[in-house]
Amino acid sequence: MSVAGSIVGFAIQTLAVSSIYILVAIGLSITLGTLKFVNFAHAAMYLAGVYVGLAVALELQFSGDLAGSIGLESFGLDLGFLAALAIVPIVTFGLGLLMERFVARPFYDRPDTDQILVTFGILLIVQELIRAFVGGRSITFSRPDWAEGAISLGPLGTYASWRLTIIGITAVLVLAVYLYIEYTDVGLAVRAGTEDAEMVNLLGIRATRPFLVIFGVGSGLAGAAGVVGGPVFSVVPEVGVGVLVPAFLVVVVGGVGSIAGSVVGGLLIGAVEVGLQMNAPTWSSVGIYALAAVVLLVRPAGLMGVVEVDE
């Protein structure tokens, strides 16, 4: 393979891994930036995405009888996955609203250690509930038929279309949320709240409503990440934490409160993970933590940090 080809291959693999981290990290980052709320239970939203997504995909997949009767089967069209991708973010958006109203809000004024503890406890409960009802064994979340196979990029090599699909979906979602935060009133209030939450309240804007919405949006993205990540990572109850910890690293590396920071942090963490996986596999997990530690020590606010959430 040509040099250009191997660079593109590395980039695509990195983008695919980073995508899932970025989607989870954005919600963490915004709630941390605006609300100063540390949400370990964000991993529960990812888990909800995986398991609800799996259920929806299995129920609605068009390779079933219904699809056959109207002739869609011949296209190899599997809409179950797309249906999951549409439904799950709405479900987790709702869960996010409930989470903000009933868990986060009572804890805004309590010490951040209490926030960490209560959300950690909720994550444990959700994880165990899944184990109780679905079981702890690994389940297969198969890729949609239309994303199987490979796409040729000419001289740059041939790549699994599934990876390109993940990258495409993530790009669309991240761009949508970015535009939403950058160009709407809700986004304005949120951005102002990131700078100075107290001032926003003094100006008479009830910060609670935008914050509620933003909590929902973050949860929606984490849910989408669950659907996208379902076929990539294993489907077990512990996978929530497995994604949460790197996502936290993405947030601290990129800088709290900024979508661009999450993207940059996600790409960096993904690149290190993929790069080491290719060259020194046993070091790949050590590497991302080392990277995060180094960045935090050199640039404590993160690479693109907007706010200090210290003290």
Next chain:
Amino acid sequence: MSEQTETPTSAESADAAGLFDRWDALRERESFSILGAIAFVVVFPMIFTNLPAYNGYMSLVELIYIWAIFAIGFDLLLGYTGLLSFGHAVFWGGSAYAAGLFSANFYGEPLLMVLVATATAVVLALIIGVLSLRRGGIYFAILTLAFGQMMYFLALGPLGGITGGEDGFTGVSVEPLLGVIGLDQGFAGVLGTVFHDISYVLFAGFFVLAVAVAVRIVRSPYGTIFQAIAENEQRVRFLGLNVWRYKITAFVLSGAFAGVAGGLHTIHAQYVAVGSLFWITSGDIVIITVLGGIGSVFGPVAGTVAFLYIENIVSGEIAFWLLVLGTLFVTVVWLFPAGIWGIVSSARSTVREQLSEDDS
């Protein structure tokens, strides 16, 4: 625990107030906590082994002392200094590996193993503490979590040749205490019913020592400054004190407790699992300490008893014991921030107020 013996009968309630005052004066004394810990290790096994569905023997009791040492140390950091570390498994697991490797490569004398384990934990705590304590609050939690996971993956992958990787370290060989007294040597007669064997004395002894040291630290001016930092760090800084120095001291001290516990655990289990470094172990110690009640020496002990009982005994009856534990944990964080020990204390003062009112 011995504080619970305070249940005045109706005859005594006449001068209950006077009795309470005397009781308070007694409790204020440092030796009270140490005597309490000694009484605890004498009485506890008899009570504990008679709990419903208990079907183990002394092993679980010993395990409780070991984890309690870990929890007491963790509370010095979380409860007294207000710092939440999510990476304390490093000191527990790292010291456990150090003790195991020392016993396999040099000499497995138990006290030496504990010494090596503690020294390792102190060094690790110094390094990680200096790096993590540059940031406060949530960053501190995430940084300690990151360093913890880094060590876990190091032991699992690159250092797998030394640590045994996924299989854990199995080469532990524990020699007799001081070279002559076998750990499984039992006692005869009354001594036997209370102290069972040398290994029980070893673990219980370290537990009493840990309580004594923790009480000494908490009562010292140094410990008072820890608490002042937890309450208002800025005020302490304005007083001209070097906050960072006290924080790193608290961090290293709590690491040392975890090191003693980790070393003892290697002696107890004669095996080191790589899971001892995993973030779940860090989570366990957080749950134990918070469940029992932070900011007291006996709270973490109560938490350890509750956690290990649920983990080892209740889990046999209820398949989803972690669900029970999680719910219990969230309830405590949400409604009873003072934990189990806090509930006991407040119940005690309610009873006491009631009695005092009857009195007047």
